[in-house]
Amino acid sequence: LKDIQNWISSTEEVAPRVLWLSGAAGKGKSAVAHTIANWYIENGGIGSCFCFDRTEQANRRQDKIFMTIARELADCNPIVRRALAQAVRDHDGLKRTPDITKQWQELIVGPTSIASKAIAAPVLIVIEALDESGEASSREQILRLLAGKLNTSTSQPVELPANFRILLTSRPLEDIHNTLHAAPHVRHVSLDDVSSASTELDIQLYISHKLEDLGHVFKDAHFKALALKSDGLFEWARLASEYIKSTNFVSRGPMRRFNDICETSTKGVHLLDQMYQRILADIMPKHMQEEAIPIFRSVMGQILASSEPLSINALNAMRQCFPCDDDSYNVNLLMGHLGSLVSGTSDSDTPIRPLHASFYDFLTERSRSLDFFIDASAVQRDLAFATLRVMEGGLRFNICSLESSYLPNSAVPD
Secondary structure: OHHHHHHHHOOOOOOOOEEEEEOOOOOOHHHHHHHHHHHHHHOOOEEEEEEOOHHHHHHOHHHOHHHHHHHHHHHHOHHHHHHHHHHHHHOHHHHOOOOHHHHHHHHHHHHHHHHHOOOOOOEEEEEEOHHHHOOHHHOHHHHHHHOOOOOOOOOOOOOOOOOEEEEEEEOOOHHHHHHHOOOOOEEEEEHHHOOHHHHHHHHHHHHHHHOHHHOOOOOHHHHHHHHHHOOOOHHHHHHHHHHHHOOOOOOOOHHHHHHHHHOOOOOHHHHHHHHHHHHHHHHOOHHHHHHHHHHHHHHHHHHHHOOOOOEHHHHHHHHOOOOOHHHOOOOHHHHOOOOOOEEOOOOOOOEOEEOOHHHHHHHHOHHHHHHHOOOHHHHHHHHHHHHHHHHHHHOOOOOOOOOOOOOOHHHOOO
């Protein structure tokens, strides 16, 4: 973190404009990105943090990336805000253009370049989980812009503004590496190259904080053992802490769960897979799986196959319209047990989504999830059927009860 903070604050003309932080799932990329963004903005810096999420691909967030970043930068500084307002006044189409190159130049580079004449501090843009944007084609133009290639007619990179600091996180995918590795203004830091020993103390501190309520059971030696077992994966440390704290069975107290975890000898992604298997088997023991797993597959399939995340209330409403009456069970009954794996379980109106990308990958790869494998395509017919039923029952002429159909949208109050 200190290294990244020093890079952001550097006034050297040759300082890299882009820092690409890569690493396997669970290495802590998101934690670093959000910690840096919060630190910079809370200290009065001009900054923005844009996060990709594969569960929101229907929103085509890549088309809105620089519009969103421009608004957040404008919220941080009145000079940027005035420059952005002037750019939009001069070119009204900027508010709607899907051309991200034009968004980049007119909404980001232009206003922040004007602001840099009055403000010495760098402008920080954090782009988190670019690999979650979808297929490689969905991020091709974004990568070209970050590499300084504004068009395809020249191989000569365009220099980014000197006051720019762009922190990009992703898994080390081939298309991202191929576009960025040769750019002279891009610095690449791989968390996969950082030894587990160097992150061990951070993870030990994290675990001791997560298990502080069990201080009468666990001591520093236990926290150190878990940190060693984590293989440098912060996500595993989080899941292990949640598993140890859970109390599904009287006979399996915190120390018994600790011992179970410490018996494993797996590493890396297999370590995460084993933890997911352990947590799900705890929720759905062998003697219950014949009845529980079909429910789990149906509900999680509905969640993963939906074009955008839905809340518990929305999921339940759709299930009432599924073609088979057996599918109309209450989603709450399952979601209440999955709080360590998905978000939105404590609020019926909050969208449900996997807490970590590795859980999505685990569920959708049969060789990793085994009995808990989710074939999202198997639920798509039911989703389509339910969607048509919802529209059939809810859509009607003049659904907003407008007095006149001649009013423009801008004249209709929210």
